[in-house]
Amino acid sequence: MKAIFLDLDGTLMDSKPGIESSLRHAFQETGHDELAASDLTWMIGPPFQDSFARAGVRDPDKAIALYRAHYQASGMFTASVYDGVFDMLDTLADTGAELFIATAKPHAYARLITAHFGLSRYMVAEFGPELDGTRAHKGDLLAYALQETGHRPDSSVMVGDRHHDMDAGARVGMPTIAVTWGYGSEDEWTGAAARIDRPAELAPAIASLG
Structure with a gap:
């Protein structure tokens, strides 16, 4: 690829703690205490x-504004970063493939995060929605x-944990690989070309796609 x-x-990355705390804040501030206490x-x-x-x-829109204010602050x-991810990225980089971020998180935030955690140095470019919601759907x-x-979908691959990643790949004609350590579940990975349980398995899985 x-x-x-x-x-x-x-x-x-395991981003759940920060995302969830900010979601709980937004729900509490909008009077949805029962949702704030639920699994998000x-x-x-x-x-x-x-x-x-x-x-x-x-x-x-108000809830998103409350979420973003809390998210940026704390x-x-x-x-x-998940264990094994840096080794995985080193291995992928050695194959000569170009690496990109494709996230549902607005790129204004994603780029700060990838730089902070040392992920950005592996990426040719990072793609995420605009803050106004443009390209919010994967x-x-x-x-x-x-x-x-300028890459072709048949010589590219989308790697993710949720059905949104699998659906996005299918929409553009790109094969997908599902990771099982994230926030998705087995029924979300239908259509994936492969499923992997550890970061070390990604490079071999991609190589098997041809």
Whole structure:
């Protein structure tokens, strides 16, 4: 593969603590204490505009603003890179493939995070939505990334943990690899060309795609 597109949250990093604390804050401030006390893993991956609406929040834009203020103040760097990821990135870089971030997190935040944790040095470019919601859906984002990089979908691969990653790959005709250590579940990985349980398995899985 000439291009490897990597999801961030749940694939390269365990970002759940910071994201979840900021989501709880947004729910509490909008009067949804019962949601603030619930498991919010399902909200990591899809666009927050959709997820807050699905949760029954009357004003998703207000909830997103509350989330972002808290996230920037105290949640952004409350995260950790998964064990084995740096070794995985070193191995992938040695293959000569170009590495890219393709995340549902706005790139204004994602680039600060990848720089802070030492991930950005591996990436040719990093793609994420705009703060106004442009390209918030992963399929739109991946199509844009292919257009910007000039890579062909059949010589690229999308690596992620949620069905949004698998769906995005299918939409643009790109094979996908599901990682099982993130926030997804088995029923989300339908259509993936491979599933891997450890970062060390990614390079061989990509090589097997031809």
